[in-house]
Amino acid sequence: xxxSLFGLIAxxxxxxxxxxxxxxxxxxxxxxxxxxxxxxxxxxxxxxxxLASVGVAPVGIADDERRERVISAYTDVIGDEWVSVGTRxxxxxxxxASLQPDLIIADLSRHGEAYETLSQIAPTIVLDSLAGDYHxxxxxxxxxxxxxxxxxxxxxxxxxxRALMEDYVxxxxxxxxGKSAQFGVTNANGLWLHSPASYNGSLLEMFGFSSTMRPDxxxxxxxTNYVPTTLEQLSEVNPDILIFGEYADPSFVxxxxxxxxxxxxxxxxxxxxxxxxxxxxxxxxxxxxxxxTAADLLEIMGQLE
Amino acid sequence: xxxxxxxxxxxxxxxxxxxxxxxIAIAGGALFxxxxxxxxxxxxxxxxxxxxxxxxxxxxxxAPRSLAAALIGINLGLAGLALQAVTRNPLASPSILGINQGxxxxxxxxxxxxxxxxxxxxxxxxxxxxxxxxxxxAIAGGFAGRIDAMRxxxxxxxxxxxxxxxxxxxxxxxxxxxxxxxxxxxxxITDIRWPPVLRMAFWTxxxxxxxxxAAHRFNLxxxxxxxxxxxxxxxxxxxxxxxxxxxxxxxxxxxxxxPIAFAGLIVPxxxxxxxxxxxxxxxxxxxxxxxALMLVADGMSKVVSPPVExxxxxxxxxxxxPWFLLQTLLAExxx
Numbered sequence: 219x220x221x222s223l224f225g226l227i228a229x230x231x232x233x234x235x236x237x238x239x240x241x242x243x244x245x246x247x248x249x250x251x252x253x254x255x256x257x258x259x260x261x262x263x264x265x266x267x268x269l270a271s272v273g274v275a276p277v278g279i280a281d282d283e284r285r286e287r288v289i290s291a292y293t294d295v296i297g298d299e300w301v302s303v304g305t306r307x308x309x310x311x312x313x314x315a316s317l318q319p320d321l322i323i324a325d326l327s328r329h330g331e332a333y334e335t336l337s338q339i340a341p342t343i344v345l346d347s348l349a350g351d352y353h354x355x356x357x358x359x360x361x362x363x364x365x366x367x368x369x370x371x372x373x374x375x376x377x378x379x380r381a382l383m384e385d386y387v388x389x390x391x392x393x394x395x396g397k398s399a400q401f402g403v404t405n406a407n408g409l410w411l412h413s414p415a416s417y418n419g420s421l422l423e424m425f426g427f428s429s430t431m432r433p434d435x436x437x438x439x440x441x442t443n444y445v446p447t448t449l450e451q452l453s454e455v456n457p458d459i460l461i462f463g464e465y466a467d468p469s470f471v472x473x474x475x476x477x478x479x480x481x482x483x484x485x486x487x488x489x490x491x492x493x494x495x496x497x498x499x500x501x502x503x504x505x506x507x508x509x510x511t512a513a514d515l516l517e518i519m520g521q522l523e
Numbered sequence: 524x525x526x527x528x529x530x531x532x533x534x535x536x537x538x539x540x541x542x543x544x545x546x547i548a549i550a551g552g553a554l555f556x557x558x559x560x561x562x563x564x565x566x567x568x569x570x571x572x573x574x575x576x577x578x579x580x581x582x583x584x585x586a587p588r589s590l591a592a593a594l595i596g597i598n599l600g601l602a603g604l605a606l607q608a609v610t611r612n613p614l615a616s617p618s619i620l621g622i623n624q625g626x627x628x629x630x631x632x633x634x635x636x637x638x639x640x641x642x643x644x645x646x647x648x649x650x651x652x653x654x655x656x657x658x659x660x661a662i663a664g665g666f667a668g669r670i671d672a673m674r675x676x677x678x679x680x681x682x683x684x685x686x687x688x689x690x691x692x693x694x695x696x697x698x699x700x701x702x703x704x705x706x707x708x709x710x711x712i713t714d715i716r717w718p719p720v721l722r723m724a725f726w727t728x729x730x731x732x733x734x735x736x737a738a739h740r741f742n743l744x745x746x747x748x749x750x751x752x753x754x755x756x757x758x759x760x761x762x763x764x765x766x767x768x769x770x771x772x773x774x775x776x777x778x779x780x781x782p783i784a785f786a787g788l789i790v791p792x793x794x795x796x797x798x799x800x801x802x803x804x805x806x807x808x809x810x811x812x813x814x815a816l817m818l819v820a821d822g823m824s825k826v827v828s829p830p831v832e833x834x835x836x837x838x839x840x841x842x843x844x845p846w847f848l849l850q851t852l853l854a855e856x857x858x
Contacts (some may be wrong), residue, residue: 282697308695407703408714442831446706448714450561450584451830465699470714478579501698 242365244343245326246333251341254367255321259314259340262306262347263287264355265323267504268362270295271379272371277301278317280309287497291506315339321365326350347503349443351420355503356380379505386512387425393519394426400457402447403500406466409447411455416443417503421511430457453479460485461518463496492518538804541797545811549593552818556589557581559825561832587720591712592821592835593814594720594727595780596790598772600813601734603787604794604805605772608741609765610663612672616788617652617773620675621682623784625655626777627708628686631693634703645722649774651686656770658682665762669748710783710836712821719779726775730768734806737764741802783836785843790816792850816842 239250259278260266266288269276275296281287282305285298301317304310306328314322319340326346329336336342343365345358356376363372401418402411412418414429423429431445447455460483462471474480485491494514498507558567562580569577599617606615606622617623629651633640640647662678663670693704740761743751748758776783793816794809820838827833 284697305695305697307698307701405699405703407706410702445831446713448561448584448832450580452561453580454562454564454830477583478575479584482576482579 240364240367242343242361244361245346246330246344249337249341249343251343251365252320255319255341255365257317257319258321258323258366259303259317259319260323261303261309261329262323262325262503263501264347264358264503264507265345265362266292266296267502267506268323268359268372269366271359271375271505272363272366272368274366274368275299277319278303278314280304280306282306287501289498289502291510311335311339323362323365350503351415351417352424352503352508353420355417355508356505359505375505379509382509383424383512386509386516390512390516390519391426393522397427397459398430398457399427399459399461400429400431400455401461401463401494401499402471403444403463403465403496404469404471405464406468406470408470409452409462410444411447411452412500413443413445418499418511419443421508422515425512425515427459430455449474449477449479453483456484458484458488458490459518459522460491461499462491462493463499464493465496490522492521494518538798542808542811545797545808545815548815549811549818552815552822553589553593555822556592556818556825557585559822560585561825561830563829583716584714587717588712588715589818589821591715591720591723591779592817594723595712595776595783596786596813596815596817597727597810598723598730598776598813599783599786600790600794600809600816601730601806602769602772602776604791604802604809605734605737605741605765605768606787607791608744608802609762610665610670610672610675611744611747612670612675613792614676614788615679616785616791617769618683618782618784618787620659620679620769621655621684621686622652622659622679622770622773623777623782623787624683624686624690625658626652626774627690627782628655629774630707630778630781631690631704634707635693635696635700645719645775645778648778649771652774652777653767653770655682655686656766660762660766666759670762706781708781709834710781710839711834712780713832713834715779723775723779726771730772730775731806731810733764733768734810735803737761737768738802738806740764742800745800745802781834781836783839785847786813786816786839789843789847789850792847 239252242249242251258269258274258276260269260276261280266276266279270292273295277300279288279300279302281302283302285302301313303313322336322340322342324333324336324342324344325348326344327349330344333342333344343361345361346354347358356379359372359376363369399422400411401422402409411431413431414423419429480486498510558570560580565577565580570581603616606617606620607613626648629647630644633644633647642650659675659678659682660666663675690704690708694701740756743754743756744758744761751758751761790813791809794805794812798804798808817839820842821835824833824835824838827838
């Protein structure tokens with residue numbers, strides 16, 4: 219009796235010191251996250267954006283096994299001590315487990331299926347980064363902030379970001395009025411347009427651009443964010459401004475130069491085709507990423523006049 | 524084992540009528556494929572309107588794509604016909620013998636490690652097709668002179684599964700590489716232009732000529748390896764011709780459109796149903812039937828769920844699988 223009472227007291231003492239946890243609500247439920255997690259693994263680039271914005275360095279990143287994909291704007295803050303846990307598409311559970319994390323931040327569409335497994339390794343929160351739009355990505359910042367116990371710092375950074383973006387909007391909107399713009403990425407094998415529902419689509423909309431990407435001519439929206447597009451389909455979309463992110467040189471779109479249908483595009487005729495860094499626009503999402511995109515857009519609009 | 528195809532010509536249409544129907548199907552398929560596409564404003568009327576944009580769309584974008592579809596149909600149809608003839612097995616086809624997957628394996632290898640492979644994309648596809656074909660035939664005992672039907676199919680399934688494992692592995696690589704491999708291996712001819720189509724046309728024309736020349740050998744083979752040998756046609760030579768033909772035609776098709784299943788299996792069966800068992804007639808008619816099927820499938824791939832195009836390989840499987848199942852269920856002498 220005495221020994222079991224002692225055990226109970228010991229267990230309660232232990233509980234008081236370690237259990238203190240925040241309940242974080244996310245896409246796949248509610249997760250108890252320990253206070254101030256120190257060994258964080260992130261499985262999408264937008265979660266690096268979130269951590270870097272409050273000066274926290276993750277121990278593991280799904281960096282596609284290419285460390286240069288974590289751009290200097292992030293490494294300036296988080297350093298380069300992280301361990302690569304594989305590709306974002308299929309991160310290595312073994313490497314993640316070996317890092318003994320106390321928090322994993324995963325993406326809904328990429329890693330939703332692995333939520334149970336990830337949760338066995340460490341408390342896991344799942345956010346909709348890949349399929350979410352810009353506004354979602356900013357809202358996710360607060361969730362990450364709460365999960366890592368830095369809500370106040372995060373709220374301050376988000377407020378600063380919103381003010382900065384409002385400033386960009388005020389500068390770009392007068393120039394974008396009545397113009398349609400379309401972003402797409404192209405590698406060596408094809409072109410994928412980012413639909414109005416996508417992260418970049420929602421950013422362009424915020425900056426006042428309209429979209430000519432309509433699946434059935436009126437009102438409908440694409441179910442997917444990234445739409446494989448042929449030259450013929452592009453000529454039907456035919457936006458005023460075309461912004462391409464090229465993953466290959468020469469890209470698939472480069473091969474269209476000189477074709478009648480490509481040369482007849484409104485944006486080509488009026489010399490309004492622009493190239494941006496595909497990585498920053500397409501793979502990165504979040505506050506710093508959106509600020510980079512906004513700066514690019516402002517520069518593009520400056521070239522129009 | 525043989526499926527009940529073209530039995531004794533009982534219900535067969537007259538040859539002239541069949542060919543006429545086939546030509547109508549090709550013309551219809553070609554028209555269907557030409558008047559559909561991403562630009563919804565360019566349809567049937569645009570062909571006769573003759574403005575610059577319509578002409579450019581039809582000439583530069585839709586015509587090469589339609590021709591590519593037709594050539595792929597010819598290639599896969601003839602590859603299947605040759606394989607069925609030399610193996611004397613009605614189930615033989617590029618996808619069942621692992622040749623399609625071998626070609627995709629070669630392609631995936633060239634995409635993942637472009638500097639480590641000796642040949643460009645289409646060369647690697649043909650090399651992969653050939654290697655898979657040789658392996659399957661070796662497993663089946665083909666080079667010892669006797670092909671065991673069951674071992675042929677099992678060998679093909681094994682080689683195909685092994686080859687496709689690498690392709691599947693490529694899906695797990697990082698996004699851009701995975702997208703490229705998926706695009707190359709899903710059976711897709713969107714946004715194809717004249718140069719690759721003309722390259723494939725060279726292989727198709729060569730293949731048709733070789734197949735015509737080998738048609739008599741294929742007929743002898745059908746009578747049995749011993750009969751063929753006694754009539755002066757070494758079955759091993761016929762086997763080699765058939766396999767090279769199938770690998771070349773399949774590799775050329777896969778390098779352009781990715782592995783398209785079922786076309787190589789059902790087109791020869793349809794042709795035998797319509798035209799009987801004489802390969803001198805089967806070679807040209809299988810080619811025409813393959814072209815017709817792929818043209819219709821290409822047109823359908825563009826109208827099923829616009830504006831997103833369904834890969835043509837998916838459409839062919841959707842047409843081919845039920846047809847093949849029906850044939851199997853209706854076959855009376857399926858041993």
